[in-house]
Amino acid sequence: MELHNLLDDLVYRVHSNMGRQAFSQLRQGMFVISRIVPVHPATDAWLVSGHLAVFPRSQRHQIAQNAAQEIVARPELLRRNPAILQEGWDLQAEHRAEFIAQVGSDLTVLAPHEAQKTLREHYRRLQTKVTAKLDGNGARTGPKPEELGQLPDELLDADTIALVYDEVEGLNYYRDFGRLDALFADPSLADDRANLTQLRGYLHDDSVSPLAIRRLVERHPDGADPVFRALLRKPGFFWSRDGEKLLGRHKKAFFDSEPLPSVSLVGNRLAELLRATR
Known part of the structure; x- marks a missing residue:
């Protein structure tokens, strides 16, 4: 059976050593959560390993939200799709350039309230210039820009905070x-x-x-x-x-x-599901 992975936006040819019965529950448009392992490095065949958790199309909203959260928590899951990774690097470079244009450098040292104000302005600028931007490879996911402008509570009583927008990290x-x-x-x-x-x-x-x-x-x-x-x-x-x-x-x-880009992306299919369920 061919399964489209919502995480890395790739299609996998998946087999079962239990025969056709293992896939008997699945129909076009359903969702399944399962572990798969490669049959051999020289092939593009994969083998089901463990239980298949099957979900009807009616649960697409929750499935899409869970998939997006998984990508944010574990961006290494995108490693098999170099196109999505490259777009992540490109988008991170755009964000970094915007940060430098705003503060004059990729590093600034500020009092906590000034650091938070700077962050909020940074994400406001991104929201204006880039948030609505989608292209053929995917869409951004994760917290909303205004949510990202909030510093962690444990930093708010610091003497100073350095904001560093590194090219890689x-x-x-x-x-x-x-x-x-x-x-x-x-x-x-x-x-x-x-x-x-x-x-x-x-x-x-x-x-x-x-x-x-x-x-x-x-x-x-x-x-x-x-x-x-x-x-x-x-x-x-x-x-x-x-x-x-x-x-x-x-x-x-x-x-x-x-290293991985700090900007999380989702593929076309997951982006469609997220847009359809908003």
């Missing part, structure tokens, strides 16, 4: 970045242990991308060696030689995973 927020920026600009501030504690938190926190530390070094290259020597208590530390190794030890997950 997309839009990131970093708490109290201003303190570390001042530290790298003036390494004598390492005498204040609170500053080193903040940097140690960036280094050891699995959720903080290496991007944050790399940007600090890029902004203040002369401060990298003395700051990390003070943090690590290693007078022989040289960022040019040891920096990436340090990040690799503490940020292994970021080095092991292939």
